[in-house]
Amino acid sequence: MKTISILGCGWLGLPLAKSLLLKGYEVKGSTTSKSKLEVFKNVGILPFQIQLEAHQIIGTVEEFLNETNVLLIAIPPGLRKVNSTLEEMTFVNKVKTLIRFIEKSGIQKVLFVSSTSVFGDRFPIVEITEETIPNPDTESGKQLAIAETLLQSNPHFKTTVIRFGGLIGEDRNPINQLQHKTIPNPDAPINLIHQMDCIGIIETILAEEKWNEVYQASGINTLTRRAYYTAKAKELGIRNPIFEEKIASKGKHILSKKIEKELNYTFKVIK
Template identity: 50%
Template sequence: MTQISILGCGWLGLPLAKAFIKENYSVKGSTTTTDKKELLENAGISHYPITLETENFSAPVADFLAGSPILIIAIPPKLRGKNKDHSDAQNNSFVQKIKNLLPFIEKSSVEKLLFISSTAVYGEANAIIDENSPTVPVTESGKQLLEIEQLLVANTHFKTTILRFGGLIGPDRNPARFLAGKENVPNPDAPVNLIHLDDCIGIIKKIIENNVWNEILNAVTPFHPSRKDYYTQKALEQNLIPPTFNNENPSIGKTILSEKSVQLLDYIFIQTEL
């Protein structure tokens, strides 16, 4: 039975861990507190309380990694709210937290690492984007995610695949509520780049099953209506106040392609209309 360690059993990591359990994998999962210990263990997931720190930390990382040839890092950088002016981004550096984690991974049984990243690394390009497109992130989280990608890919102790998700939707992430009631929203004609939780899990499982490593992959549903059309429709479907949009300035927005993932993984999207 193959064992997988999933760092971050939150919105994505917990249902992902449950999906692997159903496939007869042995799963170790981490959360930042002990609050979810019973929830994880009732699902058959071995629980480890781990909080990454920018300074040295004493979490049970070695035990969490022991015996696992595969590690999935599925934790968000959590920089946006705490560093709106980026003044203390270094104090909350996601990059530094991963750097502190690396010696533990290097000394462990981990041979393959999947890092969940974001299409935010492409910045605000007004173009059609694939994995060969320039990465010019403008947000603090996008910048740090790109730096971590480069850090992991350069490490020769394990094979790394980078998975760049678009906007995540699913349970507790209802697209109808993202912009409902907002006024003067910019970029009405920009395309949406979203992916449902079901497909996040499906693509990750395919990467593991097909042994696809040392790759960079986009994961966005091939469904790109304009922001105006999409969020207006979603609001109306749930009897919410539709957003109003600013049409004075030209819309800027990228269209993310996932053709490489589809071809390399032989993947068929589950949720195509979102």
């Protein structure tokens, strides 16, 4: 039986863990919340309360990593600063601290959940493939790009990076946060991916043993932001969104051809 440790068993990690359990994996899951430990235990996940900080890890991280075949890192940067210096790079320092424990554990395979935010928006709008050099224009994107390099350049383990577009699901859609805001770049591609496809792609990478790779995934990317949000508002029965019309749209079109070709994966949600 293979054991997978999911660092950050939250909105994506928890349903992924449940799916992996059904496929016969043993799953360890980490959370920063004590109240979730019983939830994990009740569904068959081995629970761990772990707090990853810039220069230390609080909790039994050694036990969490011990006898693990694959470590899945699914912790978002959660940054709010806009002008951090290298010394202030909280998320990067967390990853550096984690790497020391990964090396000691002897784990050979790591799957890092990153984001297409490692690519900044551009004008004119361009197509982005895995060969495109990251050019982040946000603080979280910058730190994710550095974290990707730190993990993939480490000789002690193999790391596959999966860059997801904007995450959506049955209980999550960006239009809910944009109801009372003016939406910029209405003519840019939307670049979203459903939780169901995130799980499917991760499970395919695990099954196919695809390591030392970079994949990017955006299943909903054939519509503009204007078209998608207008249709979504109609579907949900809410008022039409307001778009920024005075400034030319910039953005990026995330292509997922490598996933479709190498993993033979077909996206389940494309609109």
